[in-house]
Amino acid sequence: MQNAPSREILEKIFRTAYRIRVFETEGIKLYRQGLIRGYFHPYLGQEGIATGVCAALNEGDYVASTHRGHGHCIAWGADVKRMVAELLQKETGYCRGYGGSMHIADIHRGNLGANGIVGAGTPLGVGAALAAQIRGSDAVTVTFSTDGASNNGTFLESLNLAAIWNLNFILVIENNQYAVSTRIEESTRDVDLYKRGTSIGVESHQVDGNDPLAVYRLTQEAAEKCRAGKGPILIEAKTFRHMGHHVNDPGKYMPEDRLAYYKARDPVDRARNALVEICGAPQAEIDAIEGEIAAEFSDAVEFARNSREITAAEFRQFVADY
C-alpha cells in the first residue's frame, strides 16, 4: 500500500468510524424506544467518507453537511454527549433542543451544520470558503453533499461560484446511489457525477467511499491544492447505505446482492483492518478502543437523559427577540 498514513491517523480513522457506527446503531435503538422524535437518517455504511475526509482537514477549516449528518458531525470531533442531548431535545444539546438531528451544528468549531434541505449545504459551504478568502485565511471548507443534491440547481450555481473565485472549497458527493427509494439511474443518465465538476472546469475525482484511507489521501491532496490556490475540487465517493433512508424505512427496494456487495466492503471493518494490518495493532487494543467508545456512548445517553429541557420562560425570552 502506497505511503500509508501514520499510526496516529490510522487510529483516529478507526476510532472515528467506529464511533459513528456505535452512535448510529445505538441511536436507532433510542429512536425505536421513542426517545428520539422527528427524522433520523442513519449514516451506517457511509462512515468511510466523513472519517477519511475530516482526518485530512485542519482546525480552523469548515464543514457543512446534509440531512444525514451525524457522521460528519462526529468525524469533525463533536462531543457525542451534546449530540445525544440534542437528539433527546435537551438544553445541553448542540442546539439546546431547538434543532434536532437535521440541524446539529457547532458554529464555534466550524461546523455549519446538518441541513434539512437537500443541496443547501453547498452554497453555505462555498460561502464559508468565501468568508475565509475575505479574511485572508487559507482555511478549507468541505461540503458533504449527495447524489440527490447533484441534480439540484444549487450544485451548479454554487460550485461555479467557487470555481470562478478559486475558493478553498471541496465538494464531497456521497453517492450512495439512492435518494430515498429512487435509484440514481432514474435521476440521471450519467451516474458518474464527478463529470459535472469537470464540465465547469473544476478538478474532479472519483473514489471508493467505503475505503476510508483512499478518501483520506484524496482529501489530503485536495486540501493541499486548495491551500495552494488551486481550488475548488470535487470528490465523488461511491457508497451504499446499510439500511433504509431513515429509521422507519425498511429499505426493501435495495437489492440484496448490492447490499451484500457493499457490506462485504464495510468501511468500519476496513478502518479496523488497516489498524491491525498496517500498524499491527493487537486484538486487545482494538477491543479496548471499541469498549471505550461504547462506554462513551452510554455516558452520553446518561448525560442526555439527566439533562433538562428548555423552560417555558427561556423560550419566551428567545421568542421575544424575533
Next chain:
Amino acid sequence: MQNAPSREILEKIFRTAYRIRVFETEGIKLYRQGLIRGYFHPYLGQEGIATGVCAALNEGDYVASTHRGHGHCIAWGADVKRMVAELLQKETGYCRGYGGSMHIADIHRGNLGANGIVGAGTPLGVGAALAAQIRGSDAVTVTFSTDGASNNGTFLESLNLAAIWNLNFILVIENNQYAVSTRIEESTRDVDLYKRGTSIGVESHQVDGNDPLAVYRLTQEAAEKCRAGKGPILIEAKTFRHMGHHVNDPGKYMPEDRLAYYKARDPVDRARNALVEICGAPQAEIDAIEGEIAAEFSDAVEFARNSREITAAEFRQFVADY
C-alpha cells in the same frame, strides 16, 4: 458546400434574418423617439440563430425564448404588426399591451413567450416537451437560452429532467459571451458551455451562431433525432451582440476588435450571400425582398399607431377575475 438547403429554405432564412434586422433597427428608433417604454434588448448580430433554428422546425412544435426575444418571435412566424402593437402597448398587440417586449408570446401558435427572468425559458420549454410526450405527439420544443442562463440552477435541473425522460427537447444556448457587461470568462472557467450537457448524458454540439445555414442543418438533425426518441439535444451557438445589452446601454465594454470580427461575419449578410451564391438570386430580387420587408414594418408601425389601448373598463373586468 455540403447538401445546401432548398432554395425555398434559403429564401426563408434570408427573409427571416432580414426581417429581424429591420425590426430591431427600426424598433430602436421608435424607442429613442419615446414610443416604446420599458426594456428593449436588441437581437442584432444574433439573427442567424433564431433564423436557422426555426427554419428547421415544424408547425405544431414549440419555442420558448428569453428577454432578448424579438428575433425568436419573428423567426417563429409572428405577425410583425401585432409585435409592434405590443411594444406600443396597444390592444392589438400580442398581449394586448399587458406584456411588452419581455413577454411577447403567441400561445396559440406554440410560442411560449419571451421571459423577463433569465433562465426561466428552460423549464418552461421542457414542460412543453413533456406535455407533447403526454399527448403522444412527436412535437419538438426548442428553448432559446443564453450563456448567462447556463450558470443558473434551472439549466441543470430542467435539462436533466428532459434527459431522464427522453423528451423531444432542444436547448439552444446563444452564447454571445456577455451577460450585460460581464464577460463570460468572468462567469465560468470553461467557456465551452456545451460540455455541461455532455456531463449529464445529453448529446451536445457547438456551432457558429453567425452561420444561419450551419445552425439550420444542426437543428434539423437534432429535431430528427428527437422525433426518433433520441432527445434531448443541446446546441451551443457562439455569437456576439452588435451593440449594448439594451437600447440605453452604449456597450463600451465590448472590445472593438471583437465586435469587428463578428460584424465581418454578419449573419444577415451570410443569409443574403447564401441566397445569392447558392441559388443565384439576382440583386433585383434581393432588393425586392428587402423593400417588401421594410414596407411591412412601416405598415406595422402604422397599424400599431392607429390601434387603441385597453380601456379602463376592459381593465376593470380583467382585474375582477383575479
Next chain:
Amino acid sequence: MYREALREAIDEEMERNKLVFIIGEGIAERGGSYKVTEGLLAKYGSLRVRDTPIAEAGMIGVGVGAAIAGARPIVEILYIDFAMLGMDMIVNQAAKFRLMTGGDGRVPFVMRTQGGAGGGVAAQHSQSLEALFYHIPGLKVVMPSVPADAKGLLKYALRQDDPVMFLEHKHLYMSKGPVPDGEHIVEFGKGDIKRSGKDVTLIAWSNMIPRSLEAAEALAKEGIDVEVVDPRTLVPLDKELILTSVAKTNRVVIVQEAVRRGGVASDIASIIQEEAFYDLDAPIEIVAGLNIPIPFNLELEKASVPQKDDVIAAVKRCLHPEQFTARAAN
C-alpha cells in the same frame, strides 16, 4: 380518509382526462410519502405517474410549462418548505402568465404539497406558508380541512385553468370523514359552515378546523355557541359567507397555524374591519403561531402553534373584552 379522498380525486380525474398527470419525489412505485398516490402507477403507467429527482424548481417549472402547453400537471412537493426552491416559477411564471399574455395564456397547473407542525420535524419541515401564495395575484390557494372537501376541491382544481396551490396538512392525511363517491365537486370561493352558532364567528382552515371544532364543543358545554367558518379556499375567499356570519355574531376569532406576523388571518381581519366595522362589538381576535421558526423540542413546538386552549381563551376574550382591556370597559 383524507389521503384516500385525495387519491380518489386524482384517480377519477386521470381517468376522465388523459392530459392529467402527476410528478413528484417517490410518488410512483413508492406511492408517495403520505401514500396519496398509491396504486396510480399500476393503473396509469409511468408516462403519467413519474418520479422526479430532487429538483423542486425544475419540477415546478416543468409543470408550469406543461400547463402552458395545455396539459394538466399535478406536481407534488413533499413539504411546503421545499416549495421555496421553486418560488420563481410559482410567483414570476405561473401566477403572471395569464396577465402577461393579455389573458390568452392559461396555466392549469396544480401544485400539491403539505405544511404544518407536529412530530418534531423542526424548522425546515413544519411551516405553514399559505400567506406567501395568498399575496401573489394569479394563484388560487386551497386548504381543505376534511376528506370530502379534499376530494371535491382537488377535482375542481383539475378542471379549471389557473395555477392552484393545493395545500394539505401533514396531520390530516389519516383523518376520517365521509367522502361522496364519484362526481363530487367543490367549487372555489365557496366557504363552508363547519358548525353553526350564534355567539362568535370563528374562522379557520386546514388543521385548525378540527382543533377549533374541539374548542367549540368544549365551549358549548359552557353555553358559548361558536360558529366555525371554513373558507376552504383562501383565494378566492368567500367574503360573503364571512360577513354574513359576522353580521349575526358581531364577534370574530380567526385561527391560523401560520405565524401571526403577516399571515392570512391579518388580511381577513383587515377585510372584516373594513367592510363590517360597525358590526363588531369587540376587537377581532387572532390566534396564530408565534413569530418564530418551529423548534424541534416537542413542548416548544406545541407552544409555537395554536392549541385548543388558546382558541378557547380567545373566544372568551372576545366575548368579554371588558375583562381584558381597560378601554373596553369604558
Next chain:
Amino acid sequence: MYREALREAIDEEMERNKLVFIIGEGIAERGGSYKVTEGLLAKYGSLRVRDTPIAEAGMIGVGVGAAIAGARPIVEILYIDFAMLGMDMIVNQAAKFRLMTGGDGRVPFVMRTQGGAGGGVAAQHSQSLEALFYHIPGLKVVMPSVPADAKGLLKYALRQDDPVMFLEHKHLYMSKGPVPDGEHIVEFGKGDIKRSGKDVTLIAWSNMIPRSLEAAEALAKEGIDVEVVDPRTLVPLDKELILTSVAKTNRVVIVQEAVRRGGVASDIASIIQEEAFYDLDAPIEIVAGLNIPIPFNLELEKASVPQKDDVIAAVKRCLHPEQFTARAAN
C-alpha cells in the same frame, strides 16, 4: 441623493470593517444598475467588490454561508422579483439558522434589492414583495423612504447580526434629501413621523412616503391635517409610534404599493384594530395595489398602484365614513 446615501453607508462600513464585502450582478466595474456601488471596486478591490454570474440562489446562499462563517456580506439582487430564485436560502436557511442552532448561530447577512412599479418594466420587474419577507420570522425588513434613512439604516444593518432584507425602490434612487455626514445611524424598530398632524394617521413606507406627503400637502390646503408615519423598518415594527399616533387621531389610512391581498398593510391594520379598537372612529382605510400583476401599459400600470388621488380619497373617506357606509350613519 438616495443612491449616494446608500453608497456612503457601504463605503463607510467597508472602511470600518474589513469583513464587509459586496457581491452582485454588474456591481463592480459597472457600478451597478442603479449606480449605488460606483467607485467601490476602485477603492476596495476585487476581493471585496465582485460581480457574480446570473445565479441568484447561489449568490444569496453563498452570502448566507459567508455570514454564518462570520463575514458581513451584502448581496445585491437587481430586482426584488429575482429574489424569488433565492427564497429557499432566505426562508429556510438565513431566517432559521439562529433558532435552529439554539441561538448560537448568527447570520449578519444583508440582501439589498429594489422593488416597485413604474416605467413599463412589466410584471416580472415591478413587484413590491416585502410581505413575503415580513411573514418569515427571523428576517428584518427595512424600507427606507428618504436618503438620510437609507444611509442610517444600511449602516445599522451592517452592524447587527440578523439577516436583513434591505428593500429600496427603483424610483427613489435619484430622490434628494439631506444626508448627515459620517456616523449617522438609524436603529431598527424606530419609526419616524415624516409629517405631524392631528386629524388622520397615515402609515406608509418606501416610495409611498413622498406620494403620501404630496397628498397630505394637498389635503392641508383643504384644512385636513394628516400625520404621516414612516415605520422605516417593517420588522421590527415600531408599534408604539403607530399606536400613539392613532390614539391622537382616531383615524387611520395605510398606504402600500404592494397588492392589497395579504400585504403588510393588512397586518398593521390587524394590529391596530386589536390593540386600539376602542380608539378607532372609523374603519381603517387601506390604499394598496390592485390584486394583479403589474401590466406593461403605462396607463394600466398607473391604475394598478396607489396614486396621490387615491390617498386623498381614502383620507376623506375615513374622515367621513358616514358618507360612504350606510351603517356608519346610524
